[in-house]
Amino acid sequence: MYRRAFIKNLGLTATALGAMPSFPVRLLGAASAQQFLPRSTPEEQGVSSAGILEFLKVLADAKLELHSFMLVRHGHVISECWWAPYRREALHSLYSLSKSFTSTAIGFAVTEGKLKVTDRVVSFFPDQLPATVSDNLAALTVANLLSMSAGHKTDSIATLVRNAQQPDWAKTFLSLPIDYTPGSVFLYDTGCTFMLSGILQKVTGQKVVDYLQPRLFDPLQIRQESWETSPLGVNTGGWGLSVTTETLAKFGQFYLQSGQWNGQQLLPRQWASEATSFKIQQLPPPNSGSDPANQAASPADLAAALAKLKQSSDWHQGYAYQFWRCRHNAFRGDGAFGQLCVVMPDQDAVFVATAEVSNMQDELNLVWDHILPAMHDTKLAKASTTMSARLKSELSTAALPLPKGDLNQPIAANISGRKFAIDANDLGIQSASLQFSGDMCTLSLSSASASFTLECGLGRWRDGATNLPGEPPGLLPYNSADLKSIKVAAAGAWQDANTFQMRWHFYETPHHDTVTCTFEGDTLRIEFLNSITESLGPNRAQRPDTRPVLKGTLST
Numbered sequence: 001m002y003r004r005a006f007i008k009n010l011g012l013t014a015t016a017l018g019a020m021p022s023f024p025v026r027l028l029g030a031a032s033a034q035q036f037l038p039r040s041t042p043e044e045q046g047v048s049s050a051g052i053l054e055f056l057k058v059l060a061d062a063k064l065e066l067h068s069f070m071l072v073r074h075g076h077v078i079s080e081c082w083w084a085p086y087r088r089e090a091l092h093s094l095y096s097l098s099k100s101f102t103s104t105a106i107g108f109a110v111t112e113g114k115l116k117v118t119d120r121v122v123s124f125f126p127d128q129l130p131a132t133v134s135d136n137l138a139a140l141t142v143a144n145l146l147s148m149s150a151g152h153k154t155d156s157i158a159t160l161v162r163n164a165q166q167p168d169w170a171k172t173f174l175s176l177p178i179d180y181t182p183g184s185v186f187l188y189d190t191g192c193t194f195m196l197s198g199i200l201q202k203v204t205g206q207k208v209v210d211y212l213q214p215r216l217f218d219p220l221q222i223r224q225e226s227w228e229t230s231p232l233g234v235n236t237g238g239w240g241l242s243v244t245t246e247t248l249a250k251f252g253q254f255y256l257q258s259g260q261w262n263g264q265q266l267l268p269r270q271w272a273s274e275a276t277s278f279k280i281q282q283l284p285p286p287n288s289g290s291d292p293a294n295q296a297a298s299p300a301d302l303a304a305a306l307a308k309l310k311q312s313s314d315w316h317q318g319y320a321y322q323f324w325r326c327r328h329n330a331f332r333g334d335g336a337f338g339q340l341c342v343v344m345p346d347q348d349a350v351f352v353a354t355a356e357v358s359n360m361q362d363e364l365n366l367v368w369d370h371i372l373p374a375m376h377d378t379k380l381a382k383a384s385t386t387m388s389a390r391l392k393s394e395l396s397t398a399a400l401p402l403p404k405g406d407l408n409q410p411i412a413a414n415i416s417g418r419k420f421a422i423d424a425n426d427l428g429i430q431s432a433s434l435q436f437s438g439d440m441c442t443l444s445l446s447s448a449s450a451s452f453t454l455e456c457g458l459g460r461w462r463d464g465a466t467n468l469p470g471e472p473p474g475l476l477p478y479n480s481a482d483l484k485s486i487k488v489a490a491a492g493a494w495q496d497a498n499t500f501q502m503r504w505h506f507y508e509t510p511h512h513d514t515v516t517c518t519f520e521g522d523t524l525r526i527e528f529l530n531s532i533t534e535s536l537g538p539n540r541a542q543r544p545d546t547r548p549v550l551k552g553t554l555s556t
Contacts, residue, residue, distance in 0.1 A: 052371070055370035074349075088246070098236070108211070129174055148186055252350035334360065402461070410497070434517060456490040
């Protein structure tokens with residue numbers, strides 16, 4: 001529910017040329033070489049290989065699109081998988097799982113005496129306050145930001161991001177009305193996390209990503225990461241961080257070990273416990289309007305609804321400091337579309353995943369229903385050779401489905417390399433061509449000022465890069481003159497005699513495009529469908545792909 005609200009509030013969707021590319025991110029290399037977590041077998045660490053196989057089977061049957069997962073038990077990676085074209089070494093955007101890293105930075109700053117959770121937020125921004133400071137704004141503390149209890153009625157982030165006339169997001173945040181007493185009502189408010197990032201930068205003089213480098217990333221020997229920034233150069237805090245799956249596993253293990261790494265207590269045990277323990281209770285969905293306090297419901301009805309939800313919902317187990325409490329005494333950081341870092345202290349285990357799923361509760365249910373029962377208190381008998389070979393095969397050959405269809409059609413030879421003049425459109429595309437050669441197709445699109453090409457495998461994924469505007473979606477306003485090239489793996493197939501369809505996976509994000517090229521006589525029609533819109537099924541009209549259908553005629 002809260003993931004969907006975050007995406008809705010930001011209006012996340014594919015956009016037209018120049019409308020929404022992203023601010024530059026900073027890519028960093030850690031001072032020391034990459035170090036991987038130790039590996040072991042499932043049974044050696046008390047986990048049944050059969051249980052992991054069942055997890056993979058049910059996952060496939062449920063058609064949940066995981067891009068990677070890693071299971072750590074007793075400090076050892078016992079199972080790991082990347083679904084091609086996703087791969088081990090690639091960064092993957094975390095969306096709101098970034099919040100847990102921002103919380104960690106605040107923990108380090110508190111430890112170093114740079115701030116206290118009881119500090120008033122207004123004290124950090126004396127030059128950005130509104131003319132009149134309300135009692136609720138004056139009372140707002142760092143702890144309220146950490147626990148998502150600022151007192152707003154709606155998530156503030158959309159107002160911050162969409163106000164193109166005001167690049168100072170902190171000033172905008174401080175100008176918003178606070179309807180409830182801070183600390184009294186939970187509301188998932190990504191603007192709170194941005195403010196934490198801003199406070200951290202105020203008291204340290206460093207962005208969150210730079211501040212964490214010597215304190216977290218270097219000690220854990222994390223190779224690289226990237227984090228988006230606001231117009232004034234503040235890390236977005238509540239989203240925008242990209243890391244590898246192994247980095248997520250290390251982060252989870254770091255909290256499982258209560259802030260300790262390689263025998264050193266990097267983050268005080270007390271803070272690690274404080275940051276991940278219950279702080280505030282989420283209420284059932286409101287009966288009317290957008291009232292997070294659910295004032296329309298009676299206390300008895302609220303209590304009954306909450307008791308029912310707590311049996312099955314991992315969204316109603318309580319919230320901590322930018323971490324969620326889970327069932328089974330676990331806690332997690334998570335991000336939209338299925339980015340997970342689940343820490344299970346009772347089982348001494350960590351489960352992490354990157355994904356593009358529309359229902360994250362389904363994803364978590366698979367962990368509780370199949371991974372959790374596979375764990376035992378003692379080492380298990382060695383799995384049979386057959387079982388081990390089967391699990392190894394499943395993990396090593398995992399791949400997202402290639403586009404279905406034929407790899408060739410007679411029309412391909414007739415239109416290959418020929419140029420189509422494209423009708424006027426919002427993308428500014430003036431011409432298009434498709435070149436078929438062997439097991440590859442190259443799509444070329446040209447505007448008055450730029451050319452865009454993308455290579456697509458036939459019956460296989462082909463790596464490449466593109467700066468074609470539109471997908472993957474961005475959350476921040478872009479400069480159309482500064483479009484960034486993004487990594488993509490693409491594959492295509494003929495759906496029928498006249499329809500060639502491609503799948504473009506932007507494998508450092510959760511997202512993909514489906515691009516359909518239809519040839520009729522001497523005409524070409526190119527339709528774009530981003531994966532967010534695609535996932536809505538019959539409700540696609542609620543969030544249509546904003547890119548136009550390109551229509552063209554074969555040039556003479």
